[in-house]
Amino acid sequence: DVVMTQSPLSLPVTPGEPASISCRSGQSLLNRNGHNYLAWYLQKPGQSPQLLISFASNRASGVPDRFSGSGSGTDFTLRIRRVEAEDIGVYYCMQALHTPVTFGPGTTVHIK
Amino acid sequence: EVQLVESGGGLVQPGGSLRLSCAATGFSFDDYAMHWVRQTPGKGLEYVAGINRNSGSTGYADSVKGRFTISTDNAKNSLYLQMNNLRAEDTALYYCAKDLVPRGLLWDAFHVWGRGTMVTVSS
Numbered sequence: 700d701v702v703m704t705q706s707p708l709s710l711p712v713t714p715g716e717p718a719s720i721s722c723r724s725g726q727s728l729l730n731r732n733g734h735n736y737l738a739w740y741l742q743k744p745g746q747s748p749q750l751l752i753s754f755a756s757n758r759a760s761g762v763p764d765r766f767s768g769s770g771s772g773t774d775f776t777l778r779i780r781r782v783e784a785e786d787i788g789v790y791y792c793m794q795a796l797h798t799p800v801t802f803g804p805g806t807t808v809h810i811k
Numbered sequence: 812e813v814q815l816v817e818s819g820g821g822l823v824q825p826g827g828s829l830r831l832s833c834a835a836t837g838f839s840f841d842d843y844a845m846h847w848v849r850q851t852p853g854k855g856l857e858y859v860a861g862i863n864r865n866s867g868s869t870g871y872a873d874s875v876k877g878r879f880t881i882s883t884d885n886a887k888n889s890l891y892l893q894m895n896n897l898r899a900e901d902t903a904l905y906y907c908a909k910d911l912v913p914r915g916l917l918w919d920a921f922h923v924w925g926r927g928t929m930v931t932v933s934s
Contacts, residue, residue, distance in 0.1 A: 700872075700873065730917070736917065736918070736919060738919075738920035738921070740856075740921070742856075747906060747924040747925065747926055747927065748848075748856065748906075748921070748924055749924070750911070750920055750921060750922050750923075753911050753919060753920035753922075754919070754920070759911075759920075759922070789855075791855065791856055793856075793858075793920070793921070795917065795918040795919055795920060796917070796918075798861075798868075798870040798918075799858050799861075799870050799871060799872045799873070800846070800858040800861065800870070800918055801858060802855060802856045802857065802858065803855075804855050805855045805856070
């Protein structure tokens, strides 16, 4: 199985300040169709996960533009331009190119 | 509105069986790959199984291979997970999720999630 790692695992943030999370995969997620099969999710307390980013950099519908994704191959980053209080929760990266699908361990974002 | 509603969870003894269901509404069910993901309370997300009607493929986590079977009933717009020979470590909240891209040949991203159904394996 493809191992997904995230750093940091805990991220204290200050509202209004930027934040970023790194995700690394054990194998390349770049398909020959040119797409990276890497997604980012946010799970807010008590809720189901919600899709933020697909194909490494495509923001899902309804996701604020302060969220952005970048990277290719094995190294990816999720950035929040200016953190808001509603952004707290656990962020997961997930690879879908290799079977089985695998998730990162999650990064807990909390207010400093 | 796109909606996924899981059901069928409950308390079962080790070695027992359970069948989870996921009712899908608000989208063309046949066109999307579907998945089961589980989460032990307080822990991370673990992929369980997926099915892609377009490519004819299924995929399973190693931890459930040979014990769990994913299937669909297109006439009922429903996804199922047959779980046999359950173990204590299968205790989790089980989510149903749909892919983002219709008629894709690969899994892509889980666009919509249900609220989950809880499975507890204990004697």
